[in-house]
Amino acid sequence: MRTLVLLLASNVFMTFAWYYHLKNTGMPLWKAILLSWGIAFFEYCLMVPxxxxxxxxxxxAFQLKIIQEVVTLVVFSLFAVFVLKEHFHYRYLISFGFLLCAVYFMFKK
Structure with missing residues (x-):
């Protein structure tokens, strides 16, 4: 459970580090890079543990990676809809369904 909570928290930081600057495209790129690196530090402080x-x-390691990818997609989807105000299309849901099939096969004994 701790692993999942840490992965969730690290992905929140990662999503902000990688995509928040898109809300302010007028910011100079070098500032966006420095801001992103500053936020990403906290992502690493959670992801490594x-x-x-x-x-x-x-x-x-394979299971950890697939868990991380699913968590990333969930966090990113919420971020894109609520922060970036992008529309969520049904085809994204279908794509995520296929990824959940991948999770099933990853953990199948």
Whole structure:
């Protein structure tokens, strides 16, 4: 559970680091890069322990990666809709469904 909470929190930071500057495209690129790097530091402070705890706790590296990708898509989708005000199309839902199939097969014994 700690792994999932840390992955979720790190992905919130990651999403802001990578995409928040899109709300203010008038900001000079060098400032956007520095701001993103500053935010990304906190992502790494959460992501590294999440992966370490998950790996020691029994997840394989492949399982950790697929969990991280699903968490990333959920966090990014909420960010895109609520912060960037983009529309969510049904085809995104279908694509996510296929990714959830990937998760199923990753964890299938």
């Amino acid at each position: 999440a992966n370490r705890l998950g790996y020691v706790g029994g997840f394989s």
